[in-house]
Amino acid sequence: MSANKQPNIVFITTDQQRFDTLPPYAPTFLRTPHMNHLMRDGITFDRAYTSSPICVAARASMLTGKSPWNHHILGNQETSKTIGREGTLPTLLHDCGYQTAAIGKMHFGPERTRHGFDEMILPADYYIEMEKSGYPLKPMQHGLGQNELYAGMATVPESMTLTNWTANQCVSYIRDRRDPNVPFFLWCSFSKPHPPLDPPEPYYSMYRNCPIPEPVISDWSENDVPVAMRRHRESWSDDLVPPEVIREARSAYYGLITQIDYNIGRVFGALQDLGLFHDTLFIFTSDHGEFLGDHHTGCKQFFHEPSARIPFILRLPKSWKGRRFGERVEHLATHADILPTVLAAAGGKAPSDCDGENLIDYLDGKIKNPRKYLEGTIGNILGDNPNVSYLGITDGEFKYMWYPEGGSEQLFDLKNDPKEMKNISKSKKHAATKKRLRDEIISRQKERGGLFLKNGDLEILPLKNDTEKERRSNPWPGYHTEFFHVDVRH
Structure with a gap:
């Protein structure tokens, strides 16, 4: 596939959108x-996964083309602790x-x-604008937290x-604020x-029946x-939410x-108004x-x-x-692929330390050794006490997860289950399948200096002494104004 000129690029992301909200997996x-x-x-890309199912780590991979292990953010740590301006997607573009614009979360x-x-x-600009508008109704006045599994209704009209x-700010950028003489990259990032x-x-009532x-x-x-x-779900008491809720x-x-x-x-x-729709390159995904x-x-x-797909x-x-x-392809794709794919379309080249694959080259059959595995984890490796909740890996057919605390593990047959x-x-x-996936994790951790390994094997940590009662008293419902x-x- 080849381009006659640099395309405009629109990168659309949502926040916390499951894979099964689109055909053929979505409810009809x-x-x-x-x-x-x-x-x-x-x-x-039907087998796309985030390498770290949490907001900041996933977005850092979009921004750098690196896996969480290489941009060093495995959780919701501040991006500026490890990422600056150099080598990022907007700087390279x-x-x-x-010209580049980021609108939304x-x-x-x-x-x-x-x-x-x-x-x-x-x-933040939306909330400032709404506060200054003089409009008697204000957004997010229902009292629900940013992590609660309870339905409410918006406190302002649609x-x-x-x-x-967010959509209107993107429309304004496309129509009014960009330089028409150069191509643009627009990151349109919805918070929902x-x-x-x-x-x-009408969306509150749309699916209730x-x-x-x-x-x-x-x-x-x-x-x-x-x-x-168990600690996660008991801390948030998600396991106590009634079925009707x-x-x-x-x-x-x-x-x-x-x-x-x-x-x-x-x-x-x-x-479409400006005759740009057909020749714009789009990427759509969620963190x-x-x-x-x-x-x-x-x-x-x-x-x-x-959570991860x-x-x-x-x-x-x-x-x-x-x-x-x-078309639908089964290839394992991830957020780190966005930077090299976008740069290739723009006529640029990804840095040598990029972990992602150029998906355009993949579709053209130009990648000799496409990835066989994708990893997943969450934790913190920035401080003096590095930790992870689990180490996961998938080849698209099977998935293996190791949980250091207590040394438990899970293996799933994704094709049949x-x-x-x-x-x-x-x-x-x-x-044999479990050993293959487990050995792959061990091999990768050895390359990272043996982090979360002990005597060449996956580390087992003692159980913490917290009780269910203590867990349920320490939730994180995301209470914010x-x-x-x-x-x-x-």
Whole structure:
């Protein structure tokens, strides 16, 4: 595939959107016409995963083209602790002659850190604008936290929500604020469907009477939960949320996705008005998923399918010779692939320390040894006490996770058990598969200086002495007002 000129590039991200909110996995009633448009006119990477199912670590990979192990952010640590301006996606695009804009949730730290973007407009600007507007209704006044698995309703009309405002800021950039003589890169970053689960009407009521899928409850999630995961769900008490409340939460979650989708149509319209839509390159993805009650769990963090598997679509410009479209590929894709793919389209070259793959080259068959595995983890390796909750890896057919605390493990056959209902780590039939994946993790950790290994094997840590009562008294529901100084107001 080849280009006649540098394309404009629109990178659309959502926050906390599960892979199964798009066809063929989504409920048939879920309305996502504009995301579906990209799928029909693009390439869907069906086995896309985040390497760290949490906001900052995932976005750092988008920004740098590196895995969390190499940009050194495995959790929600401040990006500026390890990332500056040099070598970032916007800086490298600037070297290619692009103007760059980031609009919406970035979760860079400190909040106004640009990492090389020419222009950046954040949710903080929305809340400042709303506070100064004099409008009697204010957003996010329902009292729900940023991590709660409870449905509510927006406290402003749809046209005044953060989702609508983000789309309109993108429309304004496309129409009014960019230099028409040079190509542009626009990161359009929606803060939803991350909680609070508070869609406005008509989206709040849109799916309330639909056959909402029930949460997936596996055998292991009842009686054989890894202690790190048990601590997470008991700390947040997600396992105590009643089924009828989970159903309302899922309905609201779907409503937020449709609201985003319809607002993406506004961005498409701005491009179409100016004759730019067909020859714009689009990438659509999310930073991570959301358990939504699956396995008695909420939020994200762990490497299971609802949390770590993400939508990932590449729509190439229609003018490109030999472009592919309307296809699904099984190749393992991840956020680190965005930087080399975008730079290739822009006529640039990824840095030598980039971990990602140029997906355009992959589609053209130019990558001799495409990746065989993707890793997943969450933790903190910046301080004097490095730690991880788990070490995970997948080859797209099987998935293995090691939990250092207590030394427990999980193995799933994704082809025959896509909902991860049965932990087969003790199965003799799959012993060789488990050893292969486990050995791959050990080999990679040896290359990292033996981190989280002991005597050449995966480290086992003693169980902490916290009780269930103590865990439930230390939740993190994300209580914030609209005045908080970190980019976590959704």
